[in-house]
Amino acid sequence: MIKDQAKIDEYYTMLQNKNSQYEGIFFVGVKTTGIFCRPTCPAKKPLKENCEFFHDAQEALLAAYRPCKRCKPLTNQSYLSDDVRKLVEAVEKNPQKKWMDKDFDELAIHPNTARRQFKKNFGMTFIEYSRARRLGLAFKEIRAGNPLIQAQLESGFDSGNGFRDAFSKIMGELPSKSKEVLALSSSWIETKLGAMLVISDKEKIYLLEFVDRRGLENEIVRLRKRLNAAIIPQRTKVMEQLEQELWEYFEGKRMDFEVPLFRLGSDFEKEVWSQLQQTKVGETMAYKQLATRVGNSKASRAVANANGKNQLALLIPCHRIIASDGGIGGYGGGIERKKWLIQHEKTMAEKMARKEDQA
Incomplete structure (x- = not known):
């Protein structure tokens, strides 16, 4: 159970706002009803003193709360x-x-x-x-x-x-x-941290973003215009592969993605993204460190711009870039999601290291 008062205050505010960026970050147990819910549950919000916050659904269940029938916290x-x-x-x-x-x-x-x-x-x-x-x-x-x-x-x-x-x-x-026109397909994929929009052709993934990301519409328009593409609602086999790999990633059963990607950008941007893909799970770095890896330690701003143009969330792990002072930094999918992803990957890396030591 979460006991940090600052976190409790923050999560209660997000509960009142039904903030979808906190999906999978916390669950709330309501003392007066004995149920636990997602942050986005449509039910009337309880008083703060009647709330208990948990990191995951298992904690809430162990605290004797039963799942809400409206928001169904045990399912995606x-x-x-x-x-x-x-x-x-x-x-x-x-x-x-x-x-x-x-x-x-x-x-x-x-x-x-x-x-x-x-x-x-x-x-x-x-x-x-x-x-x-x-x-x-x-x-x-x-x-x-x-x-x-x-x-x-x-x-x-x-x-x-x-x-x-x-x-x-x-x-x-x-x-x-x-x-003259490139045919692309689009669909939604449910994840532990909320729904994601995916765009692909028959062989490669072109875009993967959380559906509530600010500016997502502009990303789609930019993608269409640069490729002269038409995007239609339809699932592809490569999307099915991606969905399986994402499930394995969120369950801690996969550390790297194998699904083929289409990276739309300049040569410099592609180099930045390539270096991002080479970062290890559980590793974080600042823009200057990434710029050094690209070959120009003074190109921090250009690296930051390239990072911001990444349209393949998680697959090209821009969430691993943090502020130079060690702070969490920004993230288009939401700060709380970024925190969760960094901690999730750190936990996976530690488990893998223990297995290697035992072997």
Whole structure:
């Protein structure tokens, strides 16, 4: 149980704010109800004197708290409501389907609910989401070299103008030739520290970020523009590999990632990222140290800029860079996540060292 008063004050404030950056950092037990919750639980917040804070769910269970039925702290946090999940499943069963009001009635979901919840979770309405899925099918036809009219009809669009407008709104300008546009896929991966957005092609990961990272939308736009890419909601095999490796990492069963990466940047930025990947698990360093490794001890600012442009969180471990005075420094995914990651890797490194000593 956490007894440090400063931490208790901090965590209670984050509990009141339902701050998603603290997912996996702490759990709260409520004395008056005997339940324990996530930081983002939607239930009414208890008084501070009725709260006990724990590092993990096991501590809360051992303290005789039972898991909350609303936020389900024993499972990975899901950012999708039952209605959203139901709609996503319906789209996957028939991605060419054009949705009408009667279709929502059959699922007992109000269209306004679908629009609002999808906007919150995906940054687009349900209609835009279903169109994006349909356009994904169309894009496959285009990439295969088939005529646009075939792509239009195969994806369920009766109107050519509607097809072009929808394509432009969701994915950028409609390509006149398939080779002009790079097809990328996007999906969500749940982790112990919250959901992450992943973008890939069939072979490599292009982007991995926590979904609540500030400026994530700008990162996606920058990626699309620099690569002239179209991004559609779709899972790939390399995403499945990444999801498994992330699970192993968070469970302390993996120290390095093997999933192939696409690194979009200048030669200098790629060198900085390469040096970051060579840092050992459990190791931290300041920007000046990293600059020295790159070959220019005076390039701390340039190294910091390159570090900030990293779009592959965890895979290129920019969280291992700390302030020159030993402080934690900044992190796009949130300071508490950075603290957790550093401590997690330190613990993994210590366990590995003990095993090697015993061997």
